[in-house]
Amino acid sequence: MASALQLVGIRKSFDGALALDGASFESQAGEVHALLGENGAGKSSLMNVAAGLYAPDAGSISIDGAPIALSGPAAARQHGIGMVHQHFKLVKPFTVAENVLLANPQPHFASGIRNIRAAIEQQVGELKFSIDPDRRIDTMTVAEQQQVEIVKVLVGGAKILILDEPTAVLTDAEAIGLLEIVRRLARAGTAVVLVTHKLQDVKRFADRVTIMRGGKTVAKLDPRHASAEELTELTVGQTSALPERSPHEGGPTRLNVGTLCYTRGDGRVMLDNASFHVRAGEIYGIAGVSGNGQAELAEALIGAIEPSSGEIWLDGTGDISRAGQTKRREAKIAAIPADRYAYALAGSLPISDNLAVAQIRSGRYGSVVKLDRAAMRQDALAAIADYDVQGVRSVGQKASLLSGGNAQKLVIAREFSREPDVVVAHSPSRGLDVRACAAVHQRLIAARERGAAIVLISEDLDEVLSLSDRIGVMSRGTIVGEFERPADRQAIGRAMVDHG
Amino acid sequence: MNLVDFLINWIANAPVTAVPYALAALGLIVAERSGVLNLTAEGLMLVGALAGAGTSLLFVGHPAVALLAAMVAASVVSLLFAVLVVVLRINQVIAGLSVVFFCQGLTGLIGTLAKWQNKQLSGLVPLKIWPLSEIPVIGRIFFMQDPVVYLTILIFIAVNFLLFRTMLGLRIRAVGENPAAADAAGVSVALHRILAIVAGSSLIGLAGGYISVVSVKLWVTGMTGGRGWIAVALVVFARWAPWPALAGALLFGCIEALIPHVAAAGIRVPQYLMLMLPYLATIAVMIWVGAKDHRGSQEPGALGQPHVREERR
């Protein structure tokens, strides 16, 4: 039997950087086929080629054994390929019906909306979703928006359904519900491609798995006949252990967050009396499902937003929740934000400037009237060597030319150069490869050994579990439970869901 | 002269001064709904004004022909802007400003070389909607305006329908809100943006043509005098929705119409300070918009952002 979807020898480069290096993939109708790999392995790029968004440099695509050429997303849809992207492709101020209509055009708007509404209701009934076609997307939860995406693709009559990291934004319970629906769709004859980096999803729900690494497909196997260790080794290529850590001794409280509240511009309450404290020499992990106020908590801690009420008390400095920049800087608080290029680096400026900016006011790099470029250069060279930042041709090169991991090392080099008392790290290993990830974790542990109080906010539960001395679970803008190390994964999972 | 006469004269003149603001703002809304920050109104209105006046002088025909020429001319010039921002993706502010100053230069050059300056144009006869026009006060204000005033209202109804009740409108708005989503849905971002710019610009051209052909009945270099910038502000004030833009245009029409009537009524106000009024009123309105909260705004989500699909950091 011919494969429902077959990609052979796909190559794709972005300005010389090879993202896909002769990757191949095939999936059958009626199966859930997982595409497993690390961040940056090329999974999404490969599927974007299948969905017609990226034009491949080389390689061929065939549907049911017949080779096809894709001129764009519309052509892919004509061939029955539908993709649910990791970042949803929904127009926020539109209703569900309008979004589905946009992707499945009809000759006339008024009759189109009627037809689409009927089609949505049919799909929603079959899938047992609860979506009102006339609701606006921006009033819906992330899980509901995902359902809209799936309905949108199915209304278009997709025979091949590609789901890009569908469980990343869901609670465990929601993820299981979704994957069961996916199984049902496969049984009804759809070829489902499940792009993921989560082993559990693959083990529990996939009939077959293709593994990608470094832009190549490295293996194709039946996940039920492979152990978790085998799969990990295939995806990662190597495994690394966490550094040694001394037993946890409770030091004095360094950071105390008290009844912190924040209401967003659109009226949504993002932080609702969040309270916790962190002691010296301790890593305090904050776990939770994405979108429960972690981002806002991180932004309030690093001073990107001003909380509506509550306090952020630092030992020796006092409340900094509404403090000016001068006081904040004196407080020796290091910020490692999730979005490096939004909050930590100026991508278009030289590496040396990005390193120097945090200490420019101290006079280390010259007076107000004359900068000391030589000192900046010297310190930058030292920091690059110390923190093993790779890919630096000169300290005058733009920071945006660094890869994700090296850019993160640059941020850490700058933030740790002042020996901080408090470190706020938000998803510090997001988008990094295994080696860079390990380097970042080592730096955090080293700061802990030195006696810093560390807040680690991460949506990756494994990261929180492996690093933290204590874990607070965040849900709906507040801390709903705290767990001591070694924490029970199941209990934390329940706490994340029960309140969310 | 008594107060009632003053008020009736003033209000009856307001629609004529309001039409250019209304049409230009509507044209800008169409373009901006597709996600393109459009600052070109001041320049394209001049193009419309010159084309309208030139057509009237060269081919003494019905003013409708002149207005049509104004629309076509502005659309053609707007193609230049469309290529700059949609195809070449240059900064939309720089592109918009360049087009405005290009148009100011070009219309000044053509107007002078063709000797169209200060030549009387025939204009349009007001349309009396009998017998409604015979009603005292109301008749003067609502049923004795020129045809373009009534046409403007029809255009607003049509554009509103187009934007919110057709597939094309759905695509244009999708491209403006979330070009990546529209692209993934198979909608050509570039095509719809170019279309929205060119179509909207025809209305901006009509606004300019109306000033020279119907309202002033002359061509003078730089005659739009900042009305295009006020229209840009009106769009922000209207939060990118057509009907509030019409209301705002009427407000500015009233303010502008006030200036000659105050002088005519013999009220002694320094002339040049009076002429500042529309600009100061615009700034006041913008302060008011900025001071209130933005929850109801329909500002397109991707306004001012060029769309590049294959871009990766």
Place this chain on the structure above:
Amino acid sequence: MISPAPSASRGLGRVTLDVRQDLSPWKQAAFVGASLIFGLAISIVILAVAGIPPLTLASELAGVLTAENLSGVLVQAAPLILVGLGASLAFRIGFWNLGIEGQMIFGGIFAAAISIYDIGPQATRLVLMGSAAALGGALWVLLVAFLKTRFRVNEIIATLLLNYVAMYFLFHLLYGAWQDAKTAFPQSTPFRPFERLGDIGYGVNSGLLIAIAGVLAAGWLIHLSRIGFYTRFISANPRMAKIVGVPVQTATIWIIAASGACSGLAGFVNVASQEGRLTQSYANGYVFSGVLIAFLSRNDPIVIAIVGFLIAVLFITGQTLQVFYQIPFTMVQMIEAIIVMAVASSEFLIRHRIRWLR
């Protein structure tokens, strides 16, 4: 039931755009140079259509560049360099200062007020007038900076509209309280000799000294001082700048004020050197010139001096064509716009690699 629309391209393959990370400075310069030549070529064609054959244009241009006319070019270069500096300082922190003409007008008004009300000793009169002009320009732009920070008023529209307000305020003065009683023209009484910027020898006007001082000061501010270091971060990533401790608001206010002060000084130079009194039109045509000079020089003060000089040549040529060939002066603005469009388009080629895929 649902039939998708036909796709946009078929058969011929697809054009894709890649974002280039880096391109050598030489190639960048080549792209910019080629587009500049393209823009000038279009301008020459338009002028030829308007009745100025290229040869006539060349001889007029040569005439402008002769020794005796060069001093006129240098007088014209001073205000252009100053408005270029003014625009570039604001652009460096992402503030669209399009109120250059309004700031020039208020610079001129403030300077003229010192003359009209006879304030201060004769010896320092010019210094006082210059300082007042800088203050006038700075205050006029700070009004917008205030509206922007306090009420989120868009500075593009606000600065542009305030140009009209400033113009009508100038008219109000020139047709009223400040009108020279001896003439019927809308202009003030002439400045006294010690209130005028004179020649300093070799046909060079002292206004040029002010422009050169401005270039040096801006060069120091941008390249050497700490505030210049801050501006790079404010324009590259304002959110990040705030988090890492850059005093964003203070630096922004000072830079905006400096921008307005430069424009105010340009107004002073025009009224005190070329005109010798307050007139109606001493600020006309400078908004877009400022944008153009800042844009072409990529906001670098030294380059601004060179580009400012070249635009002065364009201005003087435009004046010559106006006098002898009845070509309206707005032609200068049109050529400026064509050049900006052409050079801006070259950015596209610098930033993207276009590829045709089969």
